[in-house]
């Protein structure tokens with residue numbers, strides 16, 4: 251109690267120095283709030299997109315999962331309807347969509363054949379509508395026709411691809427792909443609309459009805475993937491456990507007409523590469539950056555607290571002479587630093603929160619820079635930080651850590667001041 | 678039993694390669710109730726000697742006993758506790774804690790002595806009244822004159838009723854009038870409360886107040902004389918002397 255009172259008084263003693271210490275912690279915590287909200291914004295967006303485009307949990311054959319870059323179309327699930335039905339009954343599942351994506355050579359009707367590589371996303375229109383939210387993204391033209399017969403021959407084309415191929419609504423496009431046994435297969439589509447998804451990856455794809463890619467790949471009732479969605483993509487690994495349980499039914503293989511040696515596997519998005527590695531990497535980088543900020547701020551605290559210790563040598567000697575123990579001297583300086591950083595940290599966390607919330611509303615447009623990113627990254631063109639109260643709280647608590655770390659060295663130094671210093675103290 | 682005993686004590690300071698022999702075989706016994714001056718010129722070893730008697734430092738060779746106990750056997754922590762409970766300090770530069778008021782400075786000594794009784798407040802107030810500072814209890818050191826600060830220091834040293842009070846040149850930073858007043862306050866504490874005082878000085882006037890004078894020269898005891906101190910004048914009126922609030 252006594253030490254706390256003394257520490258409080260000491261904190262208000264040299265106003266400029268205390269302000270300097272507080273400012274150091276203020277800047278540190280502010281940087282933490284803004285920085286962490288950016289990390290969360292960018293990678294949160296990144297992860298949400300990854301989970302959205304690849305399913306919170308994805309069911310495929312094991313062989314497909316192992317070699318999907320090579321697109322071994324014959325490693326498909328030959329009949330998906332019974333699987334979808336079963337998975338829809340699994341607890342926590344909100345939607346299930348079979349998907350059949352095909353890499354194709356695309357050309358505008360009348361243009362040269364096979365100009366451009368593109369990915370055709372074949373899925374139920376409900377997937378394009380509910381999961382990808384494409385109806386709101388139609389920039390030119392229209393959404394698929396009401397008549398399934400007509401809709402089946404229509405395609406929505408991503409903005410970037412449309413520009414590359416100079417496609418407009420109403421144009422005809424030819425996609426050249428393969429069937430599951432390797433023969434060439436070409437399909438013509440009418441461009442019904444151009445979609446501006448705001449996402450670099452999605453803007454380079456073509457969206458069509460599942461039946462059309464089934465026909466193209468000659469997998470009449472199947473798909474390569476069955477995507478399962480729950481309420482929260484962060485809880486995908488719990489959902490994966492439920493889905494895996496449903497797949498364990500021994501009768502399922504026959505119902506789905508799987509080959510005798512084929513096995514189904516369920517993977518949460520976060521368990522699949524590159525996300526599993528990326529998540530680890532991001533967490534490591536975030537840890538290092540936070541560590542650096544805490545360390546640099548602690549150095550600032552160390553600097554000012556050390557000045558205080560050196561300046562108060564005689565006084566500490568007097569307290570030691572009067573019987574204040576080592577623990578008391580330690581506490582005297584650590585508590586002083588804590589008091590100062592409580593104020594600095596609270597202000598810093600508040601200012602940082604204000605800044606992050608303001609930036610969250612505005613966002614930063616990557617513009618042209620984003621279009622050069624690799625096709626496989628679902629990066630949004632406009633990035634936003636994502637602030638939440640727990641970020642402010644963690645930054646504030648880390649501010650206290652800075653105070654303890656920064657003041658420990660000066661405080662230890664103060665404990666080495668001997669009681670004889672009291673006699674030599676002059677003012 | 679003597680309150681405090683020094684037997685053949687030496688103290689060397691290391692100054693780089695050179696050893697400075699500050700005390701060269703000092704033996705002194707301090708009895709309870711004495712009002713002892715260590716007198717000698719600057720550099721003679723007075724402060725070094727007080728450091729040993731006050732348990733702030735340990736001798737290079739020789740033995741220091743406090744109330745019969747050899748202090749060599751005690752840890753730094755135990756020495757700290759002993760100082761906190763049994764020894765009061767008065768310093769040449771007053772050395773009050775600048776961020777605490779007079780009251781709090783005195784209270785601090787009680788708390789560090791491990792006393793947390795409900796009468797602490799009364800004891801602190803009484804100690805400050807005894808040195809004529811009842812009107813200055815809420816002032817910080819920077820708002821007081823040197824004489825007033827040194828009175829707070831006396832109250833701080835005495836509030837815990839220590840066995841021994843150590844004062845290193847307590848009047849050196851005061852003018853002669855304030856110095857005289859401080860000495861009289863100390864003497865009054867000695868007479869009225871029976872507190873044992875050891876102080877150092879090189880001032881003839883101050884020596885006249887002592888009941889025993891140990892003359893120090895070049896780290897040795899030159900002479901140990903017992904004498905009749907100058908009689909105490911009657912207690913001055915409360916609230917200190919006029920002009921006290923400005924000097925320093």
Ligand SMILES: Nc1ncnc2c1ncn2[C@@H]1O[C@H](COP(=O)(O)OP(=O)(O)O)[C@@H](O)[C@H]1O
Nearest residue numbers: 690692697699718719720721722723724725726
């Ligand atoms: N910490 C120290 N380091 C080195 N020499 C010291 C130290 N303290 C005192 N001395 C030396 O010891 C001698 C006695 O000093 P001190 O006890 O302070 O004398 P006094 O108090 O009588 O002036 C002096 O020569 C002084 O220079």
Ligand SMILES: [Mg+2]
Nearest residue numbers: 723724725845
């Ligand atoms: Mg001295």
